[in-house]
Amino acid sequence: MPPATKVALWLCLAATVVIGWQLYQLFPLVVWQRAFAETIVKGFSRPSLKWPELVVGMGSLGMLWVQWKQQRSARLLLDDHWLKLDSGVPWLRRWLDWNLSLDDVRSGKTPLLLNGTAIGSNALWMFRVGWGLSGLRRFQPAAWIPEGASGVDVPRSPTSGTDPDDHPPHRTWGFVHWGHPDNAAWLQQRFDALPLVSALRQQGIELPALDRASDSRAGVDLLRYGRLRSTLMLVLPVALVLGAVMQHLARHQHYFSPWSMSMWAAIALSLAVLMGGWLWRDAPVEGMLRGDAWSVRMAQGIVAILVAVVVPWGLQATPLVVAKWWVTPQSVDFMLDRDHNRLVPEPGAPVSKSVPLDYAAPFWASQDKGSLHPLPVRAGPGGLWQQYDVEELNGRIAEFLDQQKRTLRQQPHARRFNT
Numbered sequence: 001m002p003p004a005t006k007v008a009l010w011l012c013l014a015a016t017v018v019i020g021w022q023l024y025q026l027f028p029l030v031v032w033q034r035a036f037a038e039t040i041v042k043g044f045s046r047p048s049l050k051w052p053e054l055v056v057g058m059g060s061l062g063m064l065w066v067q068w069k070q071q072r073s074a075r076l077l078l079d080d081h082w083l084k085l086d087s088g089v090p091w092l093r094r095w096l097d098w099n100l101s102l103d104d105v106r107s108g109k110t111p112l113l114l115n116g117t118a119i120g121s122n123a124l125w126m127f128r129v130g131w132g133l134s135g136l137r138r139f140q141p142a143a144w145i146p147e148g149a150s151g152v153d154v155p156r157s158p159t160s161g162t163d164p165d166d167h168p169p170h171r172t173w174g175f176v177h178w179g180h181p182d183n184a185a186w187l188q189q190r191f192d193a194l195p196l197v198s199a200l201r202q203q204g205i206e207l208p209a210l211d212r213a214s215d216s217r218a219g220v221d222l223l224r225y226g227r228l229r230s231t232l233m234l235v236l237p238v239a240l241v242l243g244a245v246m247q248h249l250a251r252h253q254h255y256f257s258p259w260s261m262s263m264w265a266a267i268a269l270s271l272a273v274l275m276g277g278w279l280w281r282d283a284p285v286e287g288m289l290r291g292d293a294w295s296v297r298m299a300q301g302i303v304a305i306l307v308a309v310v311v312p313w314g315l316q317a318t319p320l321v322v323a324k325w326w327v328t329p330q331s332v333d334f335m336l337d338r339d340h341n342r343l344v345p346e347p348g349a350p351v352s353k354s355v356p357l358d359y360a361a362p363f364w365a366s367q368d369k370g371s372l373h374p375l376p377v378r379a380g381p382g383g384l385w386q387q388y389d390v391e392e393l394n395g396r397i398a399e400f401l402d403q404q405k406r407t408l409r410q411q412p413h414a415r416r417f418n419t
Contacts, residue, residue, distance in 0.1 A: 066089055066092065069088060069089045070087050070089060070096070072088070073087070073088025073089070074087050075088065075147070076139070076144055076196070078196075078199055078200070078203070080102070080203060081101065081102055081103055082100065082101060082102060083099075083100040083102060083200075084097070084098070084100070085097055085098050085099075085139070098137050100131065100137070102203055102204075102205060105131075105205055106204055106205070110131050110132075111131065112129050112130070112131050112205070112207060112208070113129070113130050113131065113208070114127060114128075114129055114207055114209075114210070114212065115127070115128050115129075115130055115138070116128055118178035118184075118187060118210065119178070121176065122142075123176075123187055124141075124142040124187065124190060124191055124194070125140065125142045125143070127140070127141065127142070127191070128140050128141075129141060129207060139196075141191070141194050141196045141197050142191075144194075144195065144196045145195055146195050149195075168182075168183045168186050168187070169182045169183065169186055170182050170183050184210070184211060187210060188209060188211075191210055222296065222299050224285075225282040225296065226282065227278060227279050227281065227282045228279060228282060228300065228303060231275070231279065231303050231307065232303065236303070236306060236307065239307065239310045239311050239314060240310055240314075242314050243310060243311070243313045243314025243315075243317070244314070245314075246314045246317040246321055247313070247314065247317050249317070249321045249324070250317035250318075250320035250321050250324070252389055252390050252391035253317075253320035253321070253323075253387050253388075253389055254320075254355075254387060254388055254390065255320070255385055255386075256353035256355075256385070256386045256387065256388065257353060257385065257386075264312060264316075267315070268308040268309065269308070271304075271307055271311055271312070272304050272305055272307070272308035275307045275308065276300065276301060276304035279300040279303060279304055280297075282296075282300070284296045284297070319380055319384075319385065320387055323378045323381075323387060324378065324387075324389070327378040327379065327380070328378075329376035329377060329378050329389060330350065330376070330377050330378070331374045331375070331376055331377075332345055332346070332349050332351060332374065332375055332376075332377045332388075333345075333349070333372045333373070333374050334346070334349075334354075334355060334372070334374070334375055335370050335371070335372060335373075336364065336367055336368070336369060336370060336371045336372075336373060337354070337369075338364065338365075338367075338369050341356065341357045341364075342354040342356050342357055343355040343357065343373060343375070346372070350379075351388075353386070355388060360397045360401075362400075362401070362404070363396075363397045363400045366400065373393065375388045375389065375390065375392075375393060376388065376389040376392070377389075
């Protein structure tokens with residue numbers, strides 16, 4: 001690794017440590033202790049969360065074990081007709097092992113695609129050779145060495161030796177720009193010298209050049225389909241921007257009865273079906289390979305799901321903003337119920353729902369039990385919903401917290417205790 005790269009990595013590590021320390025110092029120790037206890041202890045004590053967390057944890061450990069086992073035991077077997085992978089993972093070989101017919105590759109029945117982009121100090125490790133409809137069958141040429149070889153003399157990119165020929169010819173401040181013609185030619189030579197690439201060439205299998213890897217990776221041009229193009233370049237960006245604007249404008253507005261999960265699911269499912277049906281009318285080009293046609297259909301499904309997720313996000317806040325602009329608020333007094341951490345409307349008030357208090361605990365602790373706190377309340381058209389405004393309340397809370405800070409600053413020698 002070049003010295004400049006090492007210095008940059010050490011600076012990144014130092015910056016990460018400093019940021020982490022600042023985040024740690026941002027809150028008192030009791031806050032971290034409480035968060036740890038609630039996350040770990042209480043989380044595992046609740047039956048509703050115990051099994052999902054256990055399944056996720058076991059699944060993560062299983063994936064790490066499979067990766068470790070493959071790195072130790074996986075073997076590629078190459079002969080005149082086949083390239084076979086023996087993953088070495090018991091119980092999973094049915095799904096992990098594969099056989100690639102070299103005869104199909106030579107005849108053009110199974111085209112090989114070179115995927116990857118030359119980045120980083122070990123650029124050859126970024127390239128993979130794939131085939132098939134799913135793209136799950138692939139191998140990494142730079143990761144394989146002949147059985148029995150030590151790996152020391154195997155060409156890699158770049159090595160840590162002192163020989164100038166072992167490094168790219170052009171560097172800028174210690175960093176390599178692989179787009180430079182000399183560096184690209186050097187990288188191609190290293191790729192051609194990889195043991196697996198050389199062995200495949202001896203069997204009559206020529207892999208694409210590295211400069212054509214991006215073309216192979218690009219696959220189908222989804223923007224040639226009008227409905228997909230308009231959705232990706234117009235519908236999704238506009239929905240995202242408008243949703244963010246609506247969320248900002250409605251930041252002080254809250255429903256007394258928030259949307260239920262069934263309503264969210266119904267709206268998202270309806271949008272996904274409608275958008276999917278509209279996109280599906282753009283059929284893949286006639287004569288396209290089955291794998292490319294499958295890619296188009298998959299892209300249409302993913303885009304429909306994205307629309308079904310992004311649109312309700314902004315749609316939920318839109319009624320709050322509309323009522324804020326067009327409905328005159330009515331001031332309603334709420335009584336503080338500290339026993340249940342909520343604000344309860346006074347008897348005879350036009351609303352019956354209470355307001356939960358899940359923030360600013362010091363402020364509410366300083367208020368008298370049963371004290372009155374006015375909140376602006378608005379009703380949606382036709383009384384479909386009711387919403388309350390906390391902008392003025394948040395201002396009073398901010399003033400209280402500022403006053404507390406000023407009081408502490410005026411008593412620099414006062415002893416402070418954490419409960």
